[in-house]
Amino acid sequence: MTQTDHGTVRVLLDAIEQCFQGRFEVRPKTDDSIGTVQVWYQLLRDLPARCVLAGGYQLLSELRHPPSPGEVRQSALDIQDGALAPPSPWMAWERVLSACGDGMLDIHDLTAEESRALKMVGGLFGVKSSLTPSYDRKQFCEAYEAVMRERRKTIGAIPEVRAVVDDHAPRLPERKSEEVADDDDIETRPASPEEIQEMLKKFKFTNGGWR
Numbered sequence: 001m002t003q004t005d006h007g008t009v010r011v012l013l014d015a016i017e018q019c020f021q022g023r024f025e026v027r028p029k030t031d032d033s034i035g036t037v038q039v040w041y042q043l044l045r046d047l048p049a050r051c052v053l054a055g056g057y058q059l060l061s062e063l064r065h066p067p068s069p070g071e072v073r074q075s076a077l078d079i080q081d082g083a084l085a086p087p088s089p090w091m092a093w094e095r096v097l098s099a100c101g102d103g104m105l106d107i108h109d110l111t112a113e114e115s116r117a118l119k120m121v122g123g124l125f126g127v128k129s130s131l132t133p134s135y136d137r138k139q140f141c142e143a144y145e146a147v148m149r150e151r152r153k154t155i156g157a158i159p160e161v162r163a164v165v166d167d168h169a170p171r172l173p174e175r176k177s178e179e180v181a182d183d184d185d186i187e188t189r190p191a192s193p194e195e196i197q198e199m200l201k202k203f204k205f206t207n208g209g210w211r
Contacts (some may be wrong), residue, residue, distance in 0.1 A: 008049040009040045012056045016066050024066040043069040044076070046159050053078040058084065064181065074156055089141035096140065100127050115153055117144035 011024045013036060044052050055075030059067040067075075078084060091181030092114045098105040107124055108113075118124065120143040121136060130136050157165065 002049045004044045004047055004049045004052045006037060006041055008052060009037050009044065012053060012072070013037060013040060015056065019060050020066045040069045040072075043158055044073060047073065047076050048080065051080045054079050070156075073158075074152065077152070077155055081173060087111075089144045092144050093137050093140050096127065100124060111145065113147045117147050120147075139178070 007149065017024050017026055026036045029038060054070045055078070056067065058079070059071055059075050063071075092111075095105055095110060095114060096118055099107045099110055110118065117140055118127070121127070121139045122130070127136055127140075154162075
């Protein structure tokens, strides 16, 4: 799928300018400014052009104010996911109940976000065996909303932001070779009969049993 280029951005900005005449202006690039087209291009260039245009036009049909590049980006990401908006917590809970009971869905049919939220509230067994379904629904919906907020923040970040986050993400310390031996260095030969007898004596085992 063709990525967003300057031409795609110009088409979208022209549409916004026509819809909001006098309230939105595309400023050209000058010595003191990089210009409206370049700003929008930097924020949308990693997304498919078709999704960006569709997301922008969807917002033009809904909003009473000119959409921001951030709003267009989120709308384009939703469309790229195959929906005009992310699934609601209630829809996700209904899918979980279906996977738990009526057989219409399998646990493997749940999305990654639904599965993660389900684990946060006790997993499939916890939901099936629970005596407080209303409380479980509330807990799941809160967990799902938190997972979706994190996901939208992550996928919504432009490449430059993701690169900075990755550079500053906490790293696990590397394991020193002298601290823990590798599996290949561990002797795995079977114990001899004499060694087995010695171990049994150590734990007070005789022919009559444990003592």
